[in-house]
Amino acid sequence: MDKEEETRAIRGALMAELDAINYYLQQGRLFNKEFIKKVHEDIAKEEITHFGEFLRLLYENSKEDFDYIIKGWNEASKLIGSNVDFPLKVENTIVNxxxxxxxxxxxxxxxxxxxxxxxxxxxxxxxxxxxxxxxxxxxxxxxxxxxxxxxxxxxxxxxxxxxxxxxxxxxxxxxxxxxxxxxxxxxxxxxxxxxxxxxxxxxxxxxxxxxxxxxxxxxxxxxxxxxxxxxxxxxxxxxxxxxxxxxxxxxxxxxxxxxxxxxxxxxxxxxxxxxxxxxxxxxxxxxxxxxxxxxxxxxxxxxxxxxxxxxxxxxxxxxxxxxxxxxxxx
Structure with a gap:
């Protein structure tokens, strides 16, 4: 893969993790037994961790994506009326x-x-x-x-x-x-x-x-x-x-x-x-x-x-x- 193909693959993995998170949480709610629900919730949290791992890969491979992510974060902050800094330190995105x-x-x-x-x-x-x-x-x-x-x-x-x-x-x-x-x-x-x-x-x-x-x-x-x-x-x-x-x-x-x-x-x-x-x-x-x-x-x-x-x-x-x-x- 070249860099662009690698980036697309990582984005695809992020999408797969989001689908998995939603799937395990939605299915878990359908069970009557509490221990089955707890296991599904625990697995969903692991998938969120996987999502974070792929997000780290995306930053390493394509910092440009984070420029858009932070731009969207800041635009949403204006609409919400609460300015909260993006939780990751990202260099060379929007200049102060x-x-x-x-x-x-x-x-x-x-x-x-x-x-x-x-x-x-x-x-x-x-x-x-x-x-x-x-x-x-x-x-x-x-x-x-x-x-x-x-x-x-x-x-x-x-x-x-x-x-x-x-x-x-x-x-x-x-x-x-x-x-x-x-x-x-x-x-x-x-x-x-x-x-x-x-x-x-x-x-x-x-x-x-x-x-x-x-x-x-x-x-x-x-x-x-x-x-x-x-x-x-x-x-x-x-x-x-x-x-x-x-x-x-x-x-x-x-x-x-x-x-x-x-x-x-x-x-x-x-x-x-x-x-x-x-x-x-x-x-x-x-x-x-x-x-x-x-x-x-x-x-x-x-x-x-x-x-x-x-x-x-x-x-x-x-x-x-x-x-x-x-x-x-x-």
């Missing part, structure tokens, strides 16, 4: 949300790439257990702020990247696939928070006209002006997100002073760059929340032929509590 992976494991390359996510570092992460967000209109008066009855519902964004790797190759020949998949997920998350979600920064923030940014000093002046405007509302902890092209223009001498524009900015706010925007976004971290129902995890989905399939997935949404605390220059 706060993983500590062995150095140079497949999952470590994915999570190293996920460290490239930029926009989540600007917001405040909040664990959010619902599938959607109800945003209510707000009316500001001189002496009060009123939350109106009218609301609009927005769904959290499900993000996923699937990748397939050859399981017959050593790690040093496949880690680039895992890393690129992590980078792709990072890009999707940044895009969701910046522009693609209805509540994203570029769709929720306040747009302002910029001056001529070809003139040295004007980029810094506009951003400092936006910072002061945001801080006048009571917000602090200001970050500016710049396109790489705009960022490169900061390394110009300002007004014959011998000082770069970059130097003017770095003392007043944090600076981030993103190729996903064309201008600049000035935002207070105090006003930007990131609602996360499902943190990014890596799951093993199964194996077909020589390919093993993995999925990176999560569920997230941006939430700007005050559009005036996010100023956009395009």
């Amino acid at each position: 949300k706060n993983p500590e992976h062995p150095e140079n494991s497949l999952e470590s390359f994915v999570y190293n790439a996920l460290q490239k996510r930029k926009i989540r570092k600007i917001g405040k992460i909040i664990k959010y257990d619902e599938e959607s967000i109800s945003v209510y209109e707000i009316e500001e008066k001189d002496s009060e702020i009123v939350q109106k009855n009218d609301s609009t519902t927005y769904n959290l964004q499900f993000l996923n990247v699937q990748f397939n790797i050859r399981s017959d190759l050593p790690l040093n020949k496949v880690f680039n696939v895992a890393y690129k998949a992590g980078l792709k997920y990072s890009n999707k998350e940044d895009l969701t928070l910046l522009s693609s979600h209805p509540l994203s920064l570029l769709k929720s923030g306040k747009r302002e006209n910029k001056s001529d940014w070809e003139v040295p000093g004007n980029i810094a002046n506009d951003i400092i002006k936006a910072k002061e405007e945001i801080e006048s509302l009571g917000y602090s902890d200001i970050t500016v997100i710049l396109s790489p092209i705009i960022y490169s223009k900061l390394f110009r001498v300002y007004d014959k002073s011998g000082v770069y524009e970059y130097e003017l900015l770095r003392h007043c706010c944090e600076i981030e760059t993103s190729p996903l925007i064309t201008g600049a976004v000035v935002i207070s971290k105090d006003s930007f929340y990131i609602l996360e129902k499902d943190e990014a995890i890596v799951e093993f989905l199964g194996k077909e032929g020589v390919y093993s399939t993995y999925l990176i997935s999560g569920k997230i949404s941006p939430y700007l509590i005050d559009k005036n605390a996010c100023i956009i220059y395009e």
Whole structure:
């Protein structure tokens, strides 16, 4: 037998043991004599032990089966409403949300790439257990702020990247696939928070006209002006997100002073760059929340032929509590 045939045979033995367990228990109940019932029950328990032996063989021969078993266990736990750990310790099944992976494991390359996510570092992460967000209109008066009855519902964004790797190759020949998949997920998350979600920064923030940014000093002046405007509302902890092209223009001498524009900015706010925007976004971290129902995890989905399939997935949404605390220059 090859490995696949061995695995099928072990699964068949598991089925036979389950049939035997049910048979002895059902037949035992038909007898009137108590000692015959007891012997049947004892034999059924032995068959359960046999089932455990074959289960151990299955794990040794096909750990991939246990990825599905544990996935089903966890899904049933959610429906039952009781989270109980799977009674067997199985390595490399579903990656924990706060993983500590062995150095140079497949999952470590994915999570190293996920460290490239930029926009989540600007917001405040909040664990959010619902599938959607109800945003209510707000009316500001001189002496009060009123939350109106009218609301609009927005769904959290499900993000996923699937990748397939050859399981017959050593790690040093496949880690680039895992890393690129992590980078792709990072890009999707940044895009969701910046522009693609209805509540994203570029769709929720306040747009302002910029001056001529070809003139040295004007980029810094506009951003400092936006910072002061945001801080006048009571917000602090200001970050500016710049396109790489705009960022490169900061390394110009300002007004014959011998000082770069970059130097003017770095003392007043944090600076981030993103190729996903064309201008600049000035935002207070105090006003930007990131609602996360499902943190990014890596799951093993199964194996077909020589390919093993993995999925990176999560569920997230941006939430700007005050559009005036996010100023956009395009």
